[in-house]
Amino acid sequence: MTLSNADLCQEVSKTLAEQTRGWIFLSSLGLRLRQSGYTWEGKLVSILERCDQIALIKDPLVKERILVCPIENKEKCEAQIGSKDAHRELAALPRALVLAFTIQVQQGQHVFVTLGDSVRYEIAQSASSDQQIMISDEYRDTSLPAYKLTELNSDQAKSLLNSITRWAKSNSINLEDLNWKSRSLQKQSAPGQNALSRLLLAIPRDLRSQINIPADIAELLLKHL
Incomplete structure (x- = not known):
C-alpha cells in the first residue's frame, strides 16, 4: 500500500506513540513501515522533514544516525543525542x-x-x-x-x-x-x-x-x- 505524504506522517505519529522511550531510529522506522506493507514516493527522511508534528534529530558525529520523535519531545531527543556524544568523546x-x-x-x-x-x-x-x-x-x-x-x-x-x-x-x-x-x-x-x-x-x-x-x-x- 502506497501512502501519501500526509498519510505517512500520520502513520509515523502512530508508530511513535507506541514507543516507550518516545523516539525511534529512522532506519528502524523505515524497516517497520515496510514490514507493515507500506510504501511511499521519495525518500523517507525528506518526507518526514515536512511533517509538522514530527522532529528529526541528526547525530553531529554519525550523519547516518537520525532519531525520529514527536515535535513535543524534540528537546528530550536532542539531549539523548548530546548525552551519547559526550559519552563517546570521553570514551575516546x-x-x-x-x-x-x-x-x-x-x-x-x-x-x-x-x-x-x-x-x-x-x-x-x-x-x-x-x-x-x-x-x-x-x-x-x-x-x-x-x-x-x-x-x-x-x-x-x-x-x-x-x-x-x-x-x-x-x-x-x-x-x-x-x-x-x-x-x-x-x-x-x-x-x-x-x-x-x-x-x-x-x-x-x-x-x-x-x-x-x-x-x-x-x-x-x-x-x-
Whole structure:
C-alpha cells in the first residue's frame, strides 16, 4: 500500500506513540513501515522533514544516525543525542586523563598529567618535571564515577567533557591529538615498543600494583609490536 505524504506522517505519529522511550531510529522506522506493507514516493527522511508534528534529530558525529520523535519531545531527543556524544568523546580519550579529572586526593596534593607516547597522571604536592601539567581544582569533580563512564548520566558526561575541554584550551592542548584512534596509529609506528610496554605505560603509576596480567597474555603482548 502506497501512502501519501500526509498519510505517512500520520502513520509515523502512530508508530511513535507506541514507543516507550518516545523516539525511534529512522532506519528502524523505515524497516517497520515496510514490514507493515507500506510504501511511499521519495525518500523517507525528506518526507518526514515536512511533517509538522514530527522532529528529526541528526547525530553531529554519525550523519547516518537520525532519531525520529514527536515535535513535543524534540528537546528530550536532542539531549539523548548530546548525552551519547559526550559519552563517546570521553570514551575516546585516554582513561588516565579522564580519571585525573575525578580522582580524589588528600589535602595539599594536586593532580598532574604527562602527555606523550602515553598519558599518565600523578598525585603529588608539586610537579616532578617540566612536562607535567597540573589540573587545578576548578576543573575537577571527585563526585563523578569516572571508573565507569557508562554510569555517568547525560548532565554529568557533558559537565566532565566540558571541564576537560576548558582545561585543554587553557593549556593550548588539542584533545583530538589524544583521541585513542589517533594515538593507536601513532603507537603502531613507534619503533621497538611492544604491546605490553604500551599497555603498562597507559596504566597510571598508582594503579599498576593492582593490575595482574596472566603470563600467557603477557607473552602474547611481548610478541606484538
